Amino acid sequence: MSDLQNRMTAADRFSRAQAMARIPGSPIINKHVEMMQSQRAGVAIKNETSLADITSGSEMYEFFTGGSAAGMSVTEQTAMTVSAVYASVNLIAGAISSIPLHVYERDGDNRKRVEHDFAWLLNYEPNPSWSAPVFWEYKTSSLLLLGDTFTRILRPGRRSPGVTGFKPYHKSRVTVIKEKDRLWYRLLNDDGTTEVIDQDDMIHVPGPGFNGLNGQSQIRYSLKSSAGIALAADQFSADFFENGARPDFALEIPGKVDEADKNMLRDTWAERHKGMGNNHKPALLAGGMKVHELSMKAEDAQLIATRRFQVEDIARIFGVPPHMIGHTEKTTSWGSGVEQMSIGFVKYTLMRHLVKFQQELNRKLFTGSDHKKYYFEFKTAGLERGDIKTRYEAYRIALGRAGEPGWATPNEIRKLENQEPLDDGNNRYTGEKSNEATS
Numbered sequence: 001m002s003d004l005q006n007r008m009t010a011a012d013r014f015s016r017a018q019a020m021a022r023i024p025g026s027p028i029i030n031k032h033v034e035m036m037q038s039q040r041a042g043v044a045i046k047n048e049t050s051l052a053d054i055t056s057g058s059e060m061y062e063f064f065t066g067g068s069a070a071g072m073s074v075t076e077q078t079a080m081t082v083s084a085v086y087a088s089v090n091l092i093a094g095a096i097s098s099i100p101l102h103v104y105e106r107d108g109d110n111r112k113r114v115e116h117d118f119a120w121l122l123n124y125e126p127n128p129s130w131s132a133p134v135f136w137e138y139k140t141s142s143l144l145l146l147g148d149t150f151t152r153i154l155r156p157g158r159r160s161p162g163v164t165g166f167k168p169y170h171k172s173r174v175t176v177i178k179e180k181d182r183l184w185y186r187l188l189n190d191d192g193t194t195e196v197i198d199q200d201d202m203i204h205v206p207g208p209g210f211n212g213l214n215g216q217s218q219i220r221y222s223l224k225s226s227a228g229i230a231l232a233a234d235q236f237s238a239d240f241f242e243n244g245a246r247p248d249f250a251l252e253i254p255g256k257v258d259e260a261d262k263n264m265l266r267d268t269w270a271e272r273h274k275g276m277g278n279n280h281k282p283a284l285l286a287g288g289m290k291v292h293e294l295s296m297k298a299e300d301a302q303l304i305a306t307r308r309f310q311v312e313d314i315a316r317i318f319g320v321p322p323h324m325i326g327h328t329e330k331t332t333s334w335g336s337g338v339e340q341m342s343i344g345f346v347k348y349t350l351m352r353h354l355v356k357f358q359q360e361l362n363r364k365l366f367t368g369s370d371h372k373k374y375y376f377e378f379k380t381a382g383l384e385r386g387d388i389k390t391r392y393e394a395y396r397i398a399l400g401r402a403g404e405p406g407w408a409t410p411n412e413i414r415k416l417e418n419q420e421p422l423d424d425g426n427n428r429y430t431g432e433k434s435n436e437a438t439s
Helices: 003-021 027-040 059-065 083-097 117-123 132-146 222-242 259-273 303-318 338-365 388-399 410-416
Strands: 101-107 110-114 148-154 165-169 174-179 182-188 194-198 202-206 249-252 290-293 374-378
Touching: 083 132, 083 222, 083 303, 083 338, 101 117, 117 132, 117 165, 117 338, 132 148, 132 165, 132 338, 182 202, 202 338, 222 303, 338 374, 388 410
Parallel strands: none
Antiparallel strands: 101 110, 101 374, 148 165, 148 202, 174 182, 182 194, 249 290
């Protein structure tokens, strides 16, 4: 039985369960009917997590709250308030969203780029609600922060092998189920309905730590401490300046003071001296009153050093050179010059994500005889381009110089610079003494 027939059979089995999930009424009865139907189809769907299951220390608790690091809750939203996290995610996701994704056709040992419908969908408009750059930014951000990115393959009909578009799903709306060496995906749709689809209808790219179902969430693991400490440092700094850049202190008053006088003195002092607008007003002490500092100064607490280290630590987690997110205190070890740094960023940071996307798209979209005929490949040349002098020198070598044969034609070079072709620009220099060229 072919892959398409398997997928069609699975869809038929789940159709009744999907229909029952949309019937209004008791959610308990609907859930029971859905489970019975899915079990008959050969896939066991686990019960949904109840509020009673979301307890401290559980996986669901940490997913929703981010656990606790340095007393701060690290979630997808709070982590992005840390400038180093935001800059790293924005850098990688933005770079990937700007790289063209081409489709190539194999012809023996040769290959050529072809205009394919998949290339249009993935480079311009995956679906009517998403443009391609936004689509790729969302997918990459989800992979970087949550450890997985899910995209449903949209088809003209349940029985059709065609593709009309792609719809991304947030990780919290997808439950991965493994049954009989295949993955099934239980989806929570925007309208509240649920449905189960086969792995052939889902583009699933997991991050590091993949256990056969999901990748490890950076929010829950690697970013939990680093982002938590950064959040705590940001909060400490905000509180410090909100207090007029003054440390915590205590007022010592000789003799016995009743509670009402204590509260009045405390409130009066805070009103007159708290905040940036009042931080230069002199304090008037009378009656033997003394001020005692209770907390360490920012320098003593190594606050500045801590904030710098967290930038480097977060950049290390994402594999981003610190200087590319604005941390220029230390030089890069990826070479000197914009060209070498860009090449290093593509090779050591972007490529590990791009290869995963390419392979998943190849195996899910090109099936049957197309699997050996077509393949996807990101064109990273735009990010690896050097300065104009370096490019032109490379073009001279490509065209052939000093009697050496060239490997590119003038029109191929002009195309790289977005220039119109020449009428006689399709000939390649062979290096022969007669200076004859071949096409």
